[in-house]
Amino acid sequence: MERYVYYSIILFSSFIFFLYAYLLYQKALEFIEAKKEKAFKKEVIPFIDKIMQDLENRYPDEDKILKIRTIIKNRIKRKLIIERIIVYTELYNGKIRNSMTRLCEETGIVDYELKNLKKGDKFNIALSCKNLGEFRSKRALSELVKIIDKNFVDIRYHSLMAISKIGDANSLVNAFNKLSSNLLLSDRSLTEIIDSFEGDKAQLYKSMINSDDVFLSTIFIKSAGNYMDIDLNYQISKYIDDEDKNRRIAAIKAIGQNGDVRFLDKLIDKLKDEEWEVRSTASKSLGRIGDSKALPKLVESLSDSQWWVRYNSARSIFQIPRGIEIIETVIKGEDKFAKDILIASLEDSGVINDIYLYENSQDEKKRNLAYLVRKYVIYRES
Incomplete structure (x- = not known):
């Protein structure tokens, strides 16, 4: 019995020793990488800043493109360049951002992120989806749609958000339809994705308000209320009497947000709805419309x-x-x-x-x- 206790102590001590050694090794690696990153910043950041600041007047020549292609072969330098470019994509839009997208495509940065989508690390895949959205490269659309059904929330969120930022309505509709009710995302996250769409929003709403998926239809009706396009209200208004309570509420709220008096009588009728949540939403929406007929x-x-x-x-x-x-x-x-x-x-x-x-x-x-x-x-x- 004492021998087993002795062996157990040795085994446990050995485990603690190797764990401690592993942690020291990891800390050493982190320290070395941090020192390299600090040194590389002095080389990479000023170079990228100059290119980004000149983009409005001059697209970089072939020599600079080749230099970036060479630099990004180094993992740490590539990470620094991607992070720096994203800083600028968040600051600018229009023509300058289009030039940034072209730069990311021609230097191979987009290709690098696309390769990451086919690897096994879920967190890195989600990060690559996020980066591709910031680059706004249409070359990424088909791969982003393919990866949308991976059973990992971060991948789904960032792939949908990326497609939304790229602004292709057909791709976003395909992505939503591919997932259907198996979204695993909250109402708030989905609304954020829809509200971030940078393409033809009217086309997107017209496609998705009438979705066969009641949940998706409801989310898009809610978002359409924030969009404030009264041309969509005829589509939305047919759901004021929908059999699904949540879709009724979303339609009533959207019409109220737009203050559309054309559907006043339908909202007044909802004050007698069998569901109190519907009646509550109708009473609030009537105040927003502000017509004395409802008094x-x-x-x-x-x-x-x-x-x-x-x-x-x-x-x-x-x-x-x-x-x-x-x-x-x-x-x-x-x-x-x-x-x-x-x-x-x-x-x-x-x-x-x-x-x-x-x-x-x-x-x-x-x-x-x-x-x-x-x-x-x-x-x-x-």
């Missing part, structure tokens, strides 16, 4: 069974012109739910202080409104 139905929604529907309806009422006139009717009414939520909303928004100023108004109706509101607030707090 009577919004007043009815002050008595909704769900708090958020009541609250959004109250906020929308005084966002709409003439909505302030409705407040007196509600305060004089018998519905305590309606009165409480209206006062709470007025207090949260600070509008109630504006109403109190009516006490000194020459307009009798405004003075009466201020009196009624203050009287109810005192009653409620007592």
